[in-house]
Amino acid sequence: MSAERKAFRREGEDRRRADLVAATVDAIAVGGVESATVREIALRAGVTPGLIRHYFPGKDDLLRTAYAETMAEMTEAARAALAGAVGDSRQRLLAFVVANLAPPVASGRALSVWAGFIAKVHADAAFARIHREAYLDFRGEIESLLLGVFAESGRMPGEGAAVRLATAINAVIDGLWLEASLAPDLFAAGELAAAGRMAVEAMLSCALAGSPEQA
Amino acid sequence: MSAERKAFRREGEDRRRADLVAATVDAIAVGGVESATVREIALRAGVTPGLIRHYFPGKDDLLRTAYAETMAEMTEAARAALAGAVGDSRQRLLAFVVANLAPPVASGRALSVWAGFIAKVHADAAFARIHREAYLDFRGEIESLLLGVFAESGRMPGEGAAVRLATAINAVIDGLWLEASLAPDLFAAGELAAAGRMAVEAMLSCALAGSPEQA
DNA sequence: ATCCTTGTTATACAAACGAATAATTTTTCG
């Protein structure tokens, strides 16, 4: 009957911060930003609410950290597909595009988290900065893939052409990622991947691989 | 010193509902979904909080209505550009694409509202249904524009080709719209419109207009 | 003019929120 105090273990700071960030993302993924309260986050992290403010100055800082890490993870997941891709630069670019249109990058979960954060960009300068960095990092990856394609095919694009093309390809990936994440039941398996391939090939005026395999 | 009761006028139901919806969208646009409280909405609409529940069963219903109307308005704004476009189907398609990449369709305001709602799609079936209808309506507009282009150029696309192409073009528009709305300072004037034109022309394998005017 | 309907305001309430502070346990270091 006596009120027993909760037993606990001291974890390293890195571990605790990572757990809190993961719990935040989980909460947002399931119930949206408004359900990511300090109490809900603490519950998911297996700690009590007060601990959050021991590692973060306030809830907003935790959200910012979660946003930055989520974006970095999504780009990293697409880069991982790159590491496992065999073939020339075109096939690598194709693998990168396709990886962004399948789970875990494209998923209702990822979309909920992303949208919840994106909604804050306009009203919060810190979120705007995080977005910008994540965007430029992602587009930079596309651009470097493009430079590889140009080099292998002996093309010498004009000044700024790679950036412009990367911007357009980034848009295609984002748009298809949205479609795939928002209403996956509207599309047959591989349909959006095929659309992405078609769009990129059209913009590059070259095939990305021999036959329509993988896509 | 006596507590004076606020003077008021009886407005028509349509007018009041429209005002409340507009106030909701305004609140979200400025401060995000979490700032769209019943009190804030009522303040912006010039009424007292209790009136909201006289026209809507609850706050959620008001949000759903605001979402559906916002999406319809965005599509309508792009369609309006279509009505004022001169020329053949290709030029009309180009006008449609470009209209989606400039204010008021592309703007930080529109993005905040859209993202705030989109974040609810995964957790709320009603929002998912509204999204689906808005998406299919928008993509259907693209598809009908495509059919016009095909007819004028004498092309006879295979089964489902128009839908697939409309899906890809929809993705390009969405992606570029995101870029334009999220960080407009990253792009020069007309840069994204040019990218959209390039992408669509590449996918259609035909020019959308004579010279790079308007885009 | 007066009544009736109902649109509208005013007030109240319980729940949930982020934050602050105090109490306590774990870990580390001498």
Next chain:
DNA sequence: CGAAAAATTATTCGTTTGTATAACAAGGAT
């Protein structure tokens, strides 16, 4: 083994939230 330091829990506080209900007033009907 004991004491200092720090991580974690527990409790509390003042606000804000959505909703419910009661009081009021505006406009039409008779």
